[in-house]
Amino acid sequence: MVKTVVIVGAGFTGLPTAHKLLIYTASKVPEKLKVVLVSPNSHFYWNLAAVRGVIPGAIPDEQLFIPITDAFSRYPSENFEFILGKADNLQPENSVVRVVANDGSTREIIYDQLVIATGSSIRGNLPFKSIGTHEDTITALHSLQKEIENAGSITIAGAGPTGVETAGELAAAYGGKKQITLICAGDKVLHSSDVMSSVSQTVENDLQKLGVKVIHKTKVETSTKEPSGQTKLVLSNGEILTTDLYLPLFGLQINTGWLPPSFLDAEGNVQLDSYMRVTGTANIWGIGDVGNLESKQVTATDTQIIDLAENLDFVLTGRESQIKEHKIADKKMIFITLGKSYATGQISWWKVWGWLVAYIKGRKIFVDSAPNYVNGKELRHKPM
16 A cells, blocks of 8 residues: 655755655655645745845846756656645644645545644745745735835845844845835844844944844834825834835744644654654654744755654654654854845854855855755755
8 A cells, every 4th residue: 555645845954854765765655645735826935035035126037936847857757756736734643634736626634654744934024934735925026025125215124034134135125216225123143042143233234334224122113004105004113104014024824724623742843753743643743944943944854854764764664663753953053144145143152254155055055055945856955
C-alpha cells in the first residue's frame, strides 16, 4: 500500500521538505511513497526580497516568483502530486484533510503523515507575503508598487526587521523625494532582547542618514482612509498624522484558522512537541511560522527542515524509535539592509561588519539563490 505524506503549504519550509522526502526517502519506502503538496500558489514567492520588491522596477517579477511545477517536474507522478488549493478542514481522528481547489472543487485526502506548513500573513493583505493565489499576490504587489510610485509621503508602522528594511529601502531608492516616516512602539528600532543595542543604534543612525523620520514610543491607534485618498492616523502620543500611503508592518497573523482549536495555543500557534510533532497526535507535524518552538525567522528554517525530514524518514521506513528531538537554533542571526549601501547585523553576540552584510545580502537580497532553493538543490545556508 502506498504511504502518503500530505504537506500543506509550499513556502520556505513546506516546499524543501517535499524535495528532501522525494530525493532521500522515496526510494527507501518499500510500499512506495507519495508526497502531496498543497498550496493556492502556482509560484513560490521569494518574499525575503519583498522589502525591495515593492519598489517599482527594483526586482523583476520573474526573480520574485518561480513556478512550482517546474521545480518538481523531475519526479515521477506516482511519487508526487501538486494540488492548487487550500486546506480548510482537518479530521485527525480519520487522518483526512479536506482541500478546496482553486477551481472551487473539493477533495478529501487520506494521509499517513501530515505536515502543517501554512506559514503566516502580513496585516491588511499587504503583499510582503503571499495573500492567496499567485494571481492575487502579484496583482496586489503591482498595485502597491503603483501606490508607492505616486505617494509623496509614506508612513510605516512597526520597527521590526520588515518595517525597518522597508523604510530604508524606500529612502535609499527615492533619495529624499518622498517623506518616509517610521513609527516605532519602543524606545529604539528592532526592540527585542535578542538584538544587540549596538545593532539597533547602527540602524537608527543609518535611517537618519537616509532621511527617515522615526517616531519612538508610539503606536497607531486608528487609521482612516480620507476622501482625498490619504490616510489619517491617530497616534498614541496624541498626534494626528496624514499620509499618502500607510503600511502597517507590525505583527504576524498565523495561518492556522483551518486547524482544530485544540491544536493551537492562545496566540494561534500550533503546539508542537520536541520532535516537531503536533502535541497529542501520532502522525501530524508542524514546521515554520505555524509552530511554537522558536522565533518565526527564516534563519531557523534550515535546521527545522533537516530535522523534520529526518524524522519523517525514520517513521516512513519503519524506524520510528530513532526519531530525534529538534535542535533549537542557539545562534541568533540577524542581517539588516537598508538599500544596497547601509547594513549591519549580528551572529550570536558578535556584531557583523556592515560592509560584509551589504555584500552578502544588500546587493540582491538573495534573489540569485532563489532558483536553487525552489528547485531542491540547496537550502538557504546548508546543502540539500
